[in-house]
Structures are given as structure tokens and as C-alpha cells.
Amino acid sequence: MTTPPEPPVPPGRPTPARPGRKLGPVADNVGSAHRAWLDPMRTAYLASGLTLNELSGRVRFAKSKISELLRGVGLYPRWEIVLLLAIELGMPNWPLYRLWSQAALEAHKSSDWINGCTDRTTVTATPATPPLDHGAFRELVESDYALYAQAFLDDDQCVTAVSDTFDRLWLTWNQALAHHDTRRYAWNVLRTTVMARTPHRDGRPELGNAAFDTVALQNLTDPADYANQLTETLELFTAISRLPDRQLDVMVLRRLCGFTHESVSALLGASLATVRSDERHATRFLDSVIPPPRTEKDTP
Template sequence: MAPVADNVGSAHRAWLDPLRTAYLASGLTLNELSSRVRFAKSKISELLRGVGLYPRWEIVFRLADELGMPNWPLYRLWSQAALETHKSSEWINGCIDRTTLTASHAAPPLEHRAFRELVENDYLLYAQVFLDDDQRDIAVADTFDRLWLTWNQALASHDTRRYAWNVLRTSVMARTPHRDGRPELGSAAFDTVALQTLATTADHMDQLTETLELFTAISRLPDRQLDVIVLRRLCGFPHESVSALLGTSLATVRSDERHATRFLESVIPPPTTEGTTP
């Protein structure tokens, strides 16, 4: 199967990648799949590569149903991507109205529901550092929909928590503004507990400038170190909670924090005390 087209956006890939994975795991040929769902092989090939017009829900549903995928999270991701490709709500609703094949509200696996209850609030805090409220909620909801679609792969991975965190990070970073290839910690970061406390200080403007410089420096950290610093310094999580969220050892978290702190101090050295002798 040919790779996904380069111009396919992240929201589109959020449901397309799991669909491609399910197809490859099925062992079916395109000819076999075409005869089962009664759509032309060329149409299915285009859909699986993300080329041509954005697909209507009917064909996505039929493919997912044949491949044994849960259709409710797939529908939510499909409709979200449709909006981001500038399809109207009328078009999306029309796709459903024109067919009797609708998305059922089946419940996710019990383990998935338990995992979501355990980590959802923490995921929202992390996403809040990069995104406004609406984008934060969409990114985290997309994360759990993608996990639902790939839950078997998550359970079979080396560490389900690490697998889930990578899905969250992908969802958040896809919606985060970037500059020079690095994520920007924008105004949403000022909603964190640490910065709300900062705003009560008397020298607010000076510290505000220092904070913006710090955000720029944090954005330059390698991905893993950036996540550790965001979770530790901006979200206020203890080392043990960061380790659990990332699915990495406590020693790795502490090592990443040390390296990140050294870099940040080299970029933004602590202020010198006036009146001290050299």
C-alpha cells in the first residue's frame, strides 16, 4: 500500500492511520475488501492514501465495520477532520442523512474507561500549557478517541502509559503554534497555577518579561525534557506523577529534569544580587 499523501493534515491522519493499520492487519487484498464493501478498489485505494476528495462517512463506516473497528470514535475523528478541511456542518450531517449507516454510541473497553478516568485531568493540564480551552478539550478528546481505535495496540505495547502519552503529545503538538520548528508556550500557559501565583507579586512586569524568556527557552528543549519541565515546573506534578504519566522510570525523569535545568540556567542565568562584591 502506498504511503499517505504529504498534504494530509494531522486531524485527517488521526483516523486514517488506525484505519490503515486495521486494513494491513486484516490480511485482505484491495480486491477482497472492494468486493466485501461494494466500493470500487480505486476509491478505497484513494481513501487509504488520503488523496482525492475528503471521503464521505458511508465508505469510511463500511470499511471500519468490515475491519472490526469501533465506529463511534472513528466518526468523531472523521467529523472533526471534516470541519478542519472546511466541510460544513450541513455536509457532515448530510453524509449521515443520506445513509442508514450511523455511528452507534457503543462504550469503549472497560480498561480504556478506567485509564481515561485516571489520567484525563492530568492530560488537560498539560494541554492547557500550549492551547486555549477549546483546542485543549478537542486535543484531549481526540487522544482518547485515537486510543479507543488502537486500544489493542496500546495494550500490546511495551508500556500502555507511554503509548498513550505519545498519542496525547501528537494530538497537542498538532494544534500548537510553532516557531522555527519548536512549539510555542502561548498565553494559555499563563492559566497554570505557577503563573497565577506569579501574577500576585509586586514586580509583576519584570517577572512577566523573565517568564516569557523562560517560555522561549523551554520550547527549545528536546521533546522529553520539555515534557518533564512542563509537568514539573508549570503543572506542579511531583516526580512520581511525571514518571507515571510518561511511562518512564523515576531515574529518567530526574535525569531529564537535571539536563533541562542546566540548559535553562545557561540561557537565562539567575539574577545577581546587587551590592555583592565580585
């Protein structure tokens, strides 16, 4: 895959003024699973040019309730109203339903509640197949995305995070294609989804679980050698977690996943020069904070 140089971000078109009150921000207490479908729905609404009054008239639902739904305020919304809004906003309902139902479980809704407010025929009434170019892109990068996610998450969480990533991309595929680099847009969605599920310490993601899967440890049989290597590996991973986001991603892909500079460039949608520069800066930082390995001369 050829990686183009990083182009400048094109100026956005001015958004026409809408009559009525501006849509407020998402509530602070809205979780990441809820935002996975709420943010794309807000984006679709803002791009539609509709006012809340017009949307209210089309779906025959109170304007105040639509505003609450689009801000994540109040009780978790039932599927019927989410689906009505999705139809009016031209959103594919199959990935939306998957994300909605997953967020419902995380909002402590029971399976009976989810099934009770869901008419499965309306979920599957429209094609459950994503656009061809979305499917081709998924086939191209899914296994690489999974390797990145495995550095932070256990197997079940990894599968869910990658699946959610492609559902979110399906919901916002037009925006992804309109972005100056679709690969970078998609990577940002993956990163946001993975980091939302990753344990954090002092505001930085933890890489500790990935240490036990490293090749260096898998090839050791002596308990003492294993313990020493594990200590060094954990020190390295702790230091990597302190890197700025882009440098962290480069080092995870290079050091843990074993990708070439060219492959990292293609995945991140960043120029080859940028990837190499990020790796150099990250390596200098790691060398400055990780003590050199002990030798036999150092042993008392």
C-alpha cells in the same frame, strides 16, 4: 501508580507478504485532523491481512478508490464509505465518526454536507461505550492530560485535543494494550494530538500563552513587579520550548503542572531514573541560557 523500569522493545512479528501492490504512504497534504482517524484505519487494514482486492470485494467499492481513501488522496471521503471500511476492519464507529466529522469541518465541508452524507442511525447502531479498561484509564489520567495540554493551548483547543486523544486511543486500543507500555503509547498519542494544534515558531512549540496563568504572576499586584516577572517567565518558557521532546515534557509537567517525579514517571511510562536524568539535563541547559535575575545592586 507504580512505574516499572523501561523494558526493551519486543521484536515485532514479520508481516506476511500480500499479493498485489503495496499500500502507498499518506499524502503530504493530509492535515492532522484527517490523520487522526486515517492513521488508525491504515493500521487496522495492515493488521487485518486483507488485500485491497479482498477489501474491495467485501465493501463493493473500487479498489482504486479504497487505495485513495487510505492514502488521503483526492476529495475528502464521505461517511458511507468510511463506515463500510470500519465495519470490515472491526473499528468502533462512534469515535471514528467524531474524528471524521471534525476533520470534515477542517477540510471546509459544511455542516449540511456532513449531515447529508451521514445516516445517524448507522453511527449509533453499535455501542457508543468504550472498553471498560479504556474507560478506567481515561478516568485515571484525563485531568492530568488536560493540565499538560493547557500549557500549550487555549481552553477550547485543550478540551478538543484531550477528547480527540481518547477517541484515537479507543480506535487503537488493542494496539495500545499490545504495546510494551500502554501508558507510553497513550502519552505519545496525547503529545501528537496536542502538538498538532500548538502554534510553533522555528519548529518548536510556543509556551507563551501559559505564562499568563502561572502562580508567580497571579500573586503579583504591582505593575512593575508583574512586568519584570512576566519577562523572566517568558524567557524561561522560550528556553523550555528549545528542549528535546522528552525533556520538554518532563519540565512542563514538573515546572508548570507541579507533578512529582513519581507522577511524571507514571504518566510518561518512563522509569523514575529517566525522569530525573531528563530533568537534570534540562535544568543544566536552562541555567546556561537564562541570565540570573537582576538584583538591586545591578540597577543603575
